Amino acid sequence: AQSVTQPDIHITVSEGASLELRCNYSYGATPYLFWYVQSPGQGLQLLLKYFSGDTLVQGIKGFEAEFKRSQSSFNLRKPSVHWSDAAEYFCAGHGSSNTGKLIFGQGTTLQVKP
């Protein structure tokens, strides 16, 4: 079955430190992959997306993600975290055919220490 998994429920980093949030997917073919961010009490905002081509994709707010087919992963990274990055992050996947299902991982809550 198609699935998206985020192994880390909660991550704490110090402000200025680097960040990597993990995402693993299970799809028959290469899916379309997304990272969304949700601030408390808010809806979801798209950070970046991967469809094909260059496996390193750049997003908003200084985030990037790398698609690794061999590891079935699409990890989100940021070189230097800011206090305003504290939020919940969701990885999501959509099959390459237009079947309609957009599936989310369980989410990772990021806490940023001063």
Next chain:
Amino acid sequence: NAGVTQTPKFRVLKTGQSMTLLCAQDMNHEYMYWYRQDPGMGLRLIHYSVGEGTTAKGEVPDGYNVSRLKKQNFLLGLESAAPSQTSVYFCASSNIPGTKEAFFGQGTRLTVV
């Protein structure tokens, strides 16, 4: 530039009551989705629609019904609310077959007592 609008934003129901959540989008998207968000479980797909007049079940459809009579609207119904349906509900629409990016509403916080 409304995007995706959900109504209502908050609601408290008694067990057994019914209600309908409305989602409206103004981006002419074919695909629309209803999710529920619970702590530690991410967003789980309830039902979705790939076009006007069509609906399909997602991961957790039991206890919910949906209708897509107009392309811009996607309604989520609870016929007999249960405390287990206490959650935050999000609607989204998606630009398929284009970028497949989903746009989300601000959510509806539903409490069933």
